[in-house]
Amino acid sequence: MGVVExxxxxxxxxxxxxxxxxxxxxxxYFDVIRAITEKISIYKNLDVIYINSTLPANSIISVMDxxxxxxxxxxxxxxxxxxxxxxxxxxxxxxxxxxxTMLENIMLKVEFLLRKxxxxxxxxxxxxxxxxxxxxxxxxxxxxxxxxxxNNMRSKGAYTVVLSIKEQSSDDISRALTxxxxxxxxxxxxx
Amino acid sequence: xxxQKQSKVFSLPKKGxxxxxxxxxxxxxxxxxxxxxRGNTVLVTGSCGTGKTTTSLEFLVHGALYGENCLFIxxxxxxxxxxxxxxxxxxxxxxxxxxxxxxxxxxPAIYERLGLQKSEFSFEEIDLLVNAIGDIVKELKIKxxxxxxxxxxxxxxxxxxxxxxxxxxLGKKLSDLGxxxxxxxxxxxxxxxYSTYGVEEAIADGIILMGxxxxxxxxxxxxxxxKMRGTTHSRAKYVLDLTPxxxxxxxxxxxxxx
Numbered sequence: 001m002g003v004v005e006x007x008x009x010x011x012x013x014x015x016x017x018x019x020x021x022x023x024x025x026x027x028x029y030f031d032v033i034r035a036i037t038e039k040i041s042i043y044k045n046l047d048v049i050y051i052n053s054t055l056p057a058n059s060i061i062s063v064m065d066x067x068x069x070x071x072x073x074x075x076x077x078x079x080x081x082x083x084x085x086x087x088x089x090x091x092x093x094x095x096x097x098x099x100x101t102m103l104e105n106i107m108l109k110v111e112f113l114l115r116k117x118x119x120x121x122x123x124x125x126x127x128x129x130x131x132x133x134x135x136x137x138x139x140x141x142x143x144x145x146x147x148x149x150x151n152n153m154r155s156k157g158a159y160t161v162v163l164s165i166k167e168q169s170s171d172d173i174s175r176a177l178t179x180x181x182x183x184x185x186x187x188x189x190x191x
Numbered sequence: 192x193x194x195q196k197q198s199k200v201f202s203l204p205k206k207g208x209x210x211x212x213x214x215x216x217x218x219x220x221x222x223x224x225x226x227x228x229r230g231n232t233v234l235v236t237g238s239c240g241t242g243k244t245t246t247s248l249e250f251l252v253h254g255a256l257y258g259e260n261c262l263f264i265x266x267x268x269x270x271x272x273x274x275x276x277x278x279x280x281x282x283x284x285x286x287x288x289x290x291x292x293x294x295x296x297x298x299p300a301i302y303e304r305l306g307l308q309k310s311e312f313s314f315e316e317i318d319l320l321v322n323a324i325g326d327i328v329k330e331l332k333i334k335x336x337x338x339x340x341x342x343x344x345x346x347x348x349x350x351x352x353x354x355x356x357x358x359x360x361l362g363k364k365l366s367d368l369g370x371x372x373x374x375x376x377x378x379x380x381x382x383x384x385y386s387t388y389g390v391e392e393a394i395a396d397g398i399i400l401m402g403x404x405x406x407x408x409x410x411x412x413x414x415x416x417x418k419m420r421g422t423t424h425s426r427a428k429y430v431l432d433l434t435p436x437x438x439x440x441x442x443x444x445x446x447x448x449x
Contacts, residue, residue, distance in 0.1 A: 102409050104430035107441040112434050141446030148442060 003028045003187060007035035010185050011161070012043055016122070019150045019160040021130075021177040024187035026165050029054075030063060032187060036126050036161055038069045046124045046159065047117050048074045049110055053132040054165075056081040057094045075117070077109040080132070100136040103145040110149065114156060123158040125149075130177065131168035139172050146180045209421050212335065212371040215253020216246070218429065218440035219414070227397065228421030229371050232362035234341075234392055236376040236385045237401030242412055245433050246401070247337040247373045248273070252283055255292035259334035262294045262327065266343040270295035281435050294331060298344070301327075311349050317357045320344075325364040333370055341374035342387050354390045362394065373399075385417065396420040404428070404443070414440060 001009070007022065014020060024032050041048045052060055057078035064071055071093065079097040095109045110125060117123070127133075133142055146162070153160045164177060177184060211226035220226045227233060235243050251261040265273060273295065277283050287293040302308070305319050312320065328336060338344065345354045358374075365372045374395065376386045385392035385400060392398055397419035404411045415428045429440040 099409055101407055102411070103444055104411060104441050105432065108430065108432040108434075108439050111439050111441065112432070112436065115436055115439075138446055141444050144444050144446060148444070 003031035004035045004039060007032055007185075007187060008039040008043070011035070011040050014159065014183075016157045016159065017154045018183070019154060019162070019181045021162050021164055021181040021184045022187055023164045023166055023169070023174075023177075023184060026167055028187050029165070030067070032163060033060070033063070033128070034067060034069060036124070037064065037071075037074055038067075041073055041124060044122060044124070044159075046073070046122045047113075049077060049113050049123060049125045050074055051077045051079070051106055051110070051125065051127045053079045053100045053136075054129050057091075075113050077106055077113070079106060083136075100133055103133075103137065103141065107145070107149050107152070111152075114158070123153075123156070125153050125158055125160045127160070127162040129163040129165055129168075130173055131165050134170075134173055139176055143176045143179065146176065150180050211422075213253070213257070214250045215256070216249060216438045216440070219416075219438070222416055222425045222427075222429070222440075223419060224422050224424060227371055227419065230366040230369055231396035231419070231421060232358075232365060232372045232374060232394075233397035233399060233419070234376050234386060234395040235373050235399045235401065236378055236392070238378055238380040238382075238403065241401035241403055242414075242431060242433050242438065243375050243377075243401050244268075244273070244339055245276070246399075246414075246431075246438050247339060247375055248277060249280070249437050250373060251293060251335055251337055252277065252280065252287070254335040255287040256282065256284065258292070260292055260294070260332050261335040262296065262331065262333045262337070264296050264298050264301070264324070264336070264338045266298040266338065266340055268339070270297055279435050280437065282437065291331070294333075296327070298338075310347065312347050312353065314353065314356060317348065317353060318360070321357065321360045321364055324361065325368065328365060328368050328370050333368075336365060336370050336372040337375065338372070339375040340377050341391060342377040345388055345391065351388060351390050354388050355394060358391055358394045362396070401431075404430075411443070413443060 022032055037048055057076040076094040077097060078094050079100040081096060082099050097105045097109060150160050210229040212229045213220050213226040235247055237243050251263055254261045301323055305323055307316055348354045348357055376391055378387055385398050398417040400415045400417050402413045404413045411430045413428050414431050416424050428443040430443050432439045
């Protein structure tokens, strides 16, 4: 079984309102994206709110198109473009945050999407990644951000998945995730 | 023993009886434990670009959508220009204007009708102005009023005594009519107080402070309810976003004091 299938298998039975940390090697990065945006979202019929800070939304969209992943139900909260000074082209599925340090604005964009999208359909918030946000923010403010955002999602019945890249992580980040997540899933290549 | 007669001087409202005027901005209503106590006169204060007018307009539009008659008195900006700002709102319904649920009046038109042309109003002229606003509110059965901005009106009153007189009389008149009012107040970003003249803040029933908060080069729009008579409320600072679906608020992060 490949990484995509393994991530899918470990996530498909999680109940609503769950907050899951996925710890993966950078090699598995695009497999994890595929498992979340394609497999899980279709299986559970979810809209995906994708908070991207690792790469600009345009780059992720290009990869998704290459992998032939349908994007109709994927909405980006893009805090990866401003840092790279990438031109922000208007797109109905991408909301830009001026800087990855504006954590409140990430919460505001997520809230906007939750209100704007079909309320009957379930939601999955995918945070990619805790490590790239940690480059720009102190761990204390990041922990506070996750605590508020994740609990808010929990109260609304949404699924939350936060990605942590092993090579970029630290004990402090791991501890912070333990505090705010219900479960940690270790994405191993040799599963 | 003779039965004790109850005092008729005043009666206290029963616990939890005070009616609320829902702003329609969900998080703000949660901050205020259900909304602004009906009849309160609230100062919405902040420097330019903090969202005072937009927030006040949204308060009125929601009121009109709830079926209440709402009035916006514009002191500095022409109503047409303000209306243009309303149209992008997804919840705005143009029929509210046609049905008279949402009314815009320019303050200069009121001044002109009352013959108030001097650069400084006398106490008698203040009475005239307060009565004229009261008459409009009564006649049109207004339940929500915004004056944008009260600072511009106060500019023509000059002295603290006159400003106090105006705000006190206006607040009393509007409250007696069951009208919940927002008085928009402009302050400089550097101001330590909540109003230009320092008088308005002491008299108002509530103060909603809007600001720009700079954190490591990022400029965040903030909202804080500093005071609100008649309700318990959060006094924490919130970050806001002005969106086509209205004002959204989230708690401001403290980051453990970083």
